[in-house]
């Protein structure tokens with residue numbers, strides 16, 4: 001008898017779901033079950049088979065299957081939800097709320113039915129509100145329902161800083177707090193390059209431009225793609241979160257977490273620094289914020305609350 005293999009289900013086999021499935025398999029984080037709604041042409045099965053056939057070439061040991069039957073997700077160790085519609089140029093993430101909330105509810109019911117002990121990471125937008133929806137629908141403890149925004153938003157910030165300084169991205173560390181919208185809060189004070197505070201390396205006005213570009217980073221890609229939104233960096237972000245959970249790494253990673261008093265907020269999902277490990281969100285780290293940073297976080301939290309009001 002072999003050891004039990006880890007099973008990760010990715011719901012939604014569109015741009016982000018398919019890319020995530022491949023990255024998870026390439027990193028051998030587990031066997032991957034890719035799920036989408038039934039389609040006459042069965043692209044989900046086709047995509048999964050194509051990925052499975054990359055395994056002998058790249059030498060990764062992970063099975064990948066495509067399906068429209070949630071039975072195949074039974075006893076998943078981790079479930080990643082990417083199902084739903086994406087925005088197009090001219091739209092905001094919040095425009096997706098009603099359609100995607102309905103999809104979150106039906107997907108969550110299936111996931112919980114077949115994997116009552118799993119951990120869920122949500123990507124679908126507007127992601128703070130969709131994570132809240134999945135949390136309420138699932139009845140899961142808060143630490144096992146997590147949203148993705150901060151890894152991606154921080155990655156964008158670090159990309160722009162590395163480009164500005166002409167240094168390796170490996171040396172740039174950033175921190176983005178708040179909701180995954182245009183008023184997210186990149187924290188300059190907690191960001192550095194090779195340990196040197198960014199304020200010592202980049203002029204204030206230029207830093208403000210980098211913050212502004214980070215805030216609208218999703219929209220920048222939407223405009224460049226023309227017919228959908230980002231998927232390579234989002235998939236990489238989901239993969240790093242999955243790795244932290246599957247390998248019980250206890251990494252300090254910004255994630256969308258349920259707040260019960262942290263940062264002064266109640267009954268809301270919002271991006272904060274967390275410790276991510278085998279139990280999901282194991283801790284929320286509370287940073288001291290200046291008045292200006294607190295005001296910016298308040299503005300971002302209010303935007304999330306306004307989206308949640310549409311749902312209640």
Ligand SMILES: NC(=O)C1=CN([C@@H]2O[C@H](COP(=O)(O)OP(=O)(O)OC[C@H]3O[C@@H](n4cnc5c(N)ncnc54)[C@H](O)[C@@H]3O)[C@@H](O)[C@H]2O)C=CC1
Pocket residue numbers: 011012013014015016017035036037082083084085086087096100103106107122123124125126127148149152180228229230231234
């Ligand atoms: N939180 C974040 O940082 C990011 C969030 N997103 C969001 O992720 C979502 C997915 O984006 P993409 O993959 O680019 O979109 P996509 O349109 O390429 O794929 C979405 C897939 O969901 C499937 N789907 C729809 N209803 C379903 C259901 N009931 N059950 C299972 N599958 C269902 C569709 O058939 C489609 O294949 C969007 O809402 C997008 O805004 C995307 C990038 C980053």
Ligand SMILES: O=C([O-])CC(=O)C(=O)O
Pocket residue numbers: 086087093125152180217218219221222229230234
């Ligand atoms: O911008 C979008 O609609 C997709 C997304 O959340 C991102 O790329 O940050």
